[in-house]
Amino acid sequence: xxxxxxxxxxxxxxxxxxxxxxxxxxxxxPRKAEACIVCHGMGGNxxxxxxxxxxxQPAQSISMQLFxxxxxxxxxxxxxxxxxxxxxxDMNELAAYFAKQKPASPSHRTAxxxxxxxxxxxxxxxxVQCHGPALLGLQHIPRLAGQQPAYxxxxxxxxxxxxxxxxxxxMTSAAQLLSEKDIDVLADYLSGLGAP
Amino acid sequence: MSPASFRRLVxxxxxxxxxxxxxxxxxxxxxxxxxxxxxxxxxxxxxxxLHPFAIEVTGKGAKLLPxxxxxxxxxxxxxxxxxGAPGARSMSLGDKGTVFVGTRQLKxxxxxxDRGGKRExxxxxxxxxxxxxxxxxxxxxxxxxxxxxTRYDGIEGSLDNPPAAxxxxxxxxxxxxxxHFWKFLALGPDGKLYYNVGSPGNIVMPSYFQASISRVDxxxxxxxxxxxxxRNSVGFDWHPKTKELWFTNHxxxxxGDDSPNDTLHRVAKKGTHFGxxxxxxxxxxxxxxxxxxxxxxxxxxxxxxxxxxxxxxxxFYTGKMFPAEYQNNIFIALRGSWNRTIKQGYNVTRVSFDxxxxxxxxxxxxxxxxxxKADPPMWGRPADVMVMxxxxxxxxxxxxxxxxxxxxxxx
Numbered sequence: 001x002x003x004x005x006x007x008x009x010x011x012x013x014x015x016x017x018x019x020x021x022x023x024x025x026x027x028x029x030p031r032k033a034e035a036c037i038v039c040h041g042m043g044g045n046x047x048x049x050x051x052x053x054x055x056x057q058p059a060q061s062i063s064m065q066l067f068x069x070x071x072x073x074x075x076x077x078x079x080x081x082x083x084x085x086x087x088x089x090d091m092n093e094l095a096a097y098f099a100k101q102k103p104a105s106p107s108h109r110t111a112x113x114x115x116x117x118x119x120x121x122x123x124x125x126x127x128v129q130c131h132g133p134a135l136l137g138l139q140h141i142p143r144l145a146g147q148q149p150a151y152x153x154x155x156x157x158x159x160x161x162x163x164x165x166x167x168x169x170x171m172t173s174a175a176q177l178l179s180e181k182d183i184d185v186l187a188d189y190l191s192g193l194g195a196p
Numbered sequence: 197m198s199p200a201s202f203r204r205l206v207x208x209x210x211x212x213x214x215x216x217x218x219x220x221x222x223x224x225x226x227x228x229x230x231x232x233x234x235x236x237x238x239x240x241x242x243x244x245x246l247h248p249f250a251i252e253v254t255g256k257g258a259k260l261l262p263x264x265x266x267x268x269x270x271x272x273x274x275x276x277x278x279x280g281a282p283g284a285r286s287m288s289l290g291d292k293g294t295v296f297v298g299t300r301q302l303k304x305x306x307x308x309x310d311r312g313g314k315r316e317x318x319x320x321x322x323x324x325x326x327x328x329x330x331x332x333x334x335x336x337x338x339x340x341x342x343x344x345x346t347r348y349d350g351i352e353g354s355l356d357n358p359p360a361a362x363x364x365x366x367x368x369x370x371x372x373x374x375x376h377f378w379k380f381l382a383l384g385p386d387g388k389l390y391y392n393v394g395s396p397g398n399i400v401m402p403s404y405f406q407a408s409i410s411r412v413d414x415x416x417x418x419x420x421x422x423x424x425x426x427r428n429s430v431g432f433d434w435h436p437k438t439k440e441l442w443f444t445n446h447x448x449x450x451x452g453d454d455s456p457n458d459t460l461h462r463v464a465k466k467g468t469h470f471g472x473x474x475x476x477x478x479x480x481x482x483x484x485x486x487x488x489x490x491x492x493x494x495x496x497x498x499x500x501x502x503x504x505x506x507x508x509x510x511x512f513y514t515g516k517m518f519p520a521e522y523q524n525n526i527f528i529a530l531r532g533s534w535n536r537t538i539k540q541g542y543n544v545t546r547v548s549f550d551x552x553x554x555x556x557x558x559x560x561x562x563x564x565x566x567x568x569k570a571d572p573p574m575w576g577r578p579a580d581v582m583v584m585x586x587x588x589x590x591x592x593x594x595x596x597x598x599x600x601x602x603x604x605x606x607x
């Protein structure tokens with residue numbers, strides 16, 4: 001339940017689109033990343049609210065999640081098969097590519113009533129301590145600022161339900177005392193955050 | 197980390213949270229239950245940004261790393277010996293020259309073989325539970341996982357088709373707990389396998405078999421607690437002359453930048469208690485568990501190594517390559533620190549002894565620590581050391597999955 005909503009048909013259509021070699025500047029995208037951007041968006045900037053953006057994520061956070069999908073610690077009907085054939089070197093290459101891409105300005109607009117409340121929750125629940133004061137992530141800890149809102153909600157609910165893998169238990173523990181409303185407010189707040 | 201490890205973390209969280217959630221029903225704003233690395237944090241430390249560093253689970257190639265920053269004393273040389281072994285930690289040497297390598301956060305054990313000067317890294321065993329402890333003896337590879345110790349007989353003749361595991365002892369983690377349950381493993385001069393069972397959290401009362409170094413006779417499977425009050429030892433070796441066990445120990449976190457020290461210990465007799473959780477570094481009572489106790493009840497360390505430096509592997513130097521004064525010195529891999537605002541450690545330290553046996557420590561292999569105030573402060577983390585037959589010293593770096601070799605060429 002990781003919130004990937006694209007149908008296999010749409011995925012296949014996207015793949016053939018890139019395989020056909022259109023006007024798209026294919027030389028700037030490593031071949032290995034072509035399949036990723038079908039869902040994760042050009043340069044890793046997702047447009048589907050359920051799909052995580054990869055642009056500007058810390059490289060280690062990307063390689064670690066790919067690794068967890070491949071090793072079946074984290075499961076998803078689309079990502080698990082995608083990661084199953086990737087070598088460590090592939091994962092490092094993909095991670096380096098997406099980490100270098102510039103995150104787009106968030107298309108999501110935080111509801112005015114959630115801006116201060118979202119920040120308060122992010123501090124109260126210690127999000128800022130690991131993800132950083134501007135929620136930009138570091139090392140294996142992902143960037144939350146500007147992340148797609150539906151994706152954030154799905155992940156927080158999965159951590160709370162203890163169905164999403166967790167490197168060291170930190171997120172599972174942190175999510176337990178979030179209410180459903182807290183999750184909605186946090187996702188709304190985080191998704192609207194741009195570069196500081 | 198294996199699925200079972202994740203389940204364990206989750207079940208930990210569940211057990212910790214069972215109480216917290218009951219309380220939460222009464223008090224809506226109860227704090228979130230902490231993961232084990234945060235356990236023992238004071239209220240003032242609640243906003244601390246200090247955190248453990250995760251390894252590069254997919255490994256990192258040497259060409260992406262500032263290897264030229266590594267420094268060794270004059271006359272010594274350091275080079276990359278093998279790479280592409282993500283999470284490489286404990287090392288053991290086979291009779292035919294195979295270097296066996298265990299991992300803590302992955303599920304693999306590697307076998308590294310020399311093919312005409314080039315090293316080939318094979319994934320020898322897969323799907324194990326935190327197989328940190330490994331030791332080779334008389335044709336057999338012993339592997340210590342989270343919960344059991346197994347043996348693989350005739351391993352060097354079957355690196356591409358290893359035999360099935362035979363269990364030496366199981367049930368080493370009956371409560372399936374979080375905390376320090378990855379194991380170091382070594383074979384004593386008495387033919388018994390020695391292993392640690394760490395403490396189940398940062399600072400908690402251990403059960404009767406925890407916070408100990410224990411031993412098991414591989415023939416009978418009979419176990420004994422050897423020493424107690426050891427919060428977490430992930431490295432030990434026997435003195436080449438006295439045959440006494442020496443070990444490194446990680447002290448508790450969240451008592452500040454400079455206290456307590458991680459430590460080096462000598463075991464003069466079985467049954468010794470080294471203080472945890474009551475007394476740290478031989479002279480500092482724990483603010484909670486130290487009440488009504490005295491440090492005089494416990495055996496102090498031989499040497500304080502620095503606060504939070506995380507000493508992992510240690511070996512006595514018995515090779516013939518390094519200068520004579522290195523004979524029977526101890527090399528210790530310092531993998532930390534993280535629980536300190538200004539970072540220190542991240543080197544291989546040499547401990548030598550004067551004529552009266554007084555220890556002295558000095559950095560031997562440095563350069564992993566780049567910026568003591570940065571997050572992360574380091575680009576690599578020494579995890580274990582091993583003396584090769586030619587007298588060179590291998591150093592594993594589990595952060596990148598690299599093994600370095602330090603050799604001595606003379607003046």
